[in-house]
Amino acid sequence: MYSLLDYKTEIFKYIYLFFLGSSLGSFYKTIYDRILYFFYSPIRKELSIKQKYYNLFFTPSFCYNCKTKISYLYLIPIVGYFFTKKRCKHCGIPLSIDFLLWELFGGFLLCYLFYFYGLLAFLYVLMIFHFIIAGLIDLKKFFLDYENILFLYIFGLILFFIEWELSNIYYFLLKFFIFLFIFLVLYLLGRGKKFGFGDIILIGAISIIFEITEILIIINLGAIGSIIYILLYKKNKHSYAPLGFFLSFACIVVIIFRPFFFGILTSNSSY
Numbered sequence: 001m002y003s004l005l006d007y008k009t010e011i012f013k014y015i016y017l018f019f020l021g022s023s024l025g026s027f028y029k030t031i032y033d034r035i036l037y038f039f040y041s042p043i044r045k046e047l048s049i050k051q052k053y054y055n056l057f058f059t060p061s062f063c064y065n066c067k068t069k070i071s072y073l074y075l076i077p078i079v080g081y082f083f084t085k086k087r088c089k090h091c092g093i094p095l096s097i098d099f100l101l102w103e104l105f106g107g108f109l110l111c112y113l114f115y116f117y118g119l120l121a122f123l124y125v126l127m128i129f130h131f132i133i134a135g136l137i138d139l140k141k142f143f144l145d146y147e148n149i150l151f152l153y154i155f156g157l158i159l160f161f162i163e164w165e166l167s168n169i170y171y172f173l174l175k176f177f178i179f180l181f182i183f184l185v186l187y188l189l190g191r192g193k194k195f196g197f198g199d200i201i202l203i204g205a206i207s208i209i210f211e212i213t214e215i216l217i218i219i220n221l222g223a224i225g226s227i228i229y230i231l232l233y234k235k236n237k238h239s240y241a242p243l244g245f246f247l248s249f250a251c252i253v254v255i256i257f258r259p260f261f262f263g264i265l266t267s268n269s270s271y
């Protein structure tokens with residue numbers, strides 16, 4: 001039985017988690033906008049690699065329209081958007097509501113996943129945001145950002161060392177190389193036209209993070225999404241679909257709905 005005090009601590013814990021999650025949402029929305037701006041917009045040609053990375057992490061937030069520094073108030077998750085009256089103080093352009101949506105999503109996501117996964121939820125939230133960035137950039141630019149996917153490899157390895165015994169290393173390596181091999185063959189068969197090289201990099205990360213059954217579901221969802229996309233938006237079956245976007249989206253769906261369909265795959269679900 002819970003006492004009133006337990007309820008209070010639980011509520012405070014989840015308020016705190018919501019704040020942390022929304023801060024992560026805000027951070028990743030900033031990173032996403034900046035990747036598009038410094039690495040994929042015309043300004044990329046004026047910057048060296050070093051300047052791009054410096055700007056990505058250290059430039060204070062600015063208005064993309066007038067380049068003026070944005071008020072610190074706006075940077076407070078959730079409420080910041082309303083404090084700034086939803087507009088840039090300098091040029092008056094409406095500030096994107098997307099920030100608020102990313103923050104709300106991050107907040108709810110961390111609370112929800114924490115309930116099922118405990119501390120592992122933090123790792124999953126980070127993964128989900130990297131999948132979101134990978135998917136959205138693929139959808140917009142038809143390109144999977146390698147540096148971003150590298151983080152999914154790192155998180156996947158951390159997950160392996162937390163969740164699995166080292167004796168599972170052969171199974172772990174096997175599933176990694178099988179899916180990498182299948183995608184490499186498909187890439188070569190399509191002569192790089194149907195499959196991008198980025199899709200191979202992405203499937204490597206996916207096969208590190210997920211179980212074999214889940215990987216098969218993800219690939220199927222990705223393929224179905226791509227086919228529907230081509231049927232809706234493209235003229236013929238030779239057209240290209242952003243497979244990376246659909247794979248990333250499928251990964252997020254699997255992480256979020258896993259507690260209901262697969263049970264939690266923790267070897268020691270002690271928290």
Ligand SMILES: [Zn+2]
Nearest residue numbers: 063066088091
């Ligand atoms: Zn402005």
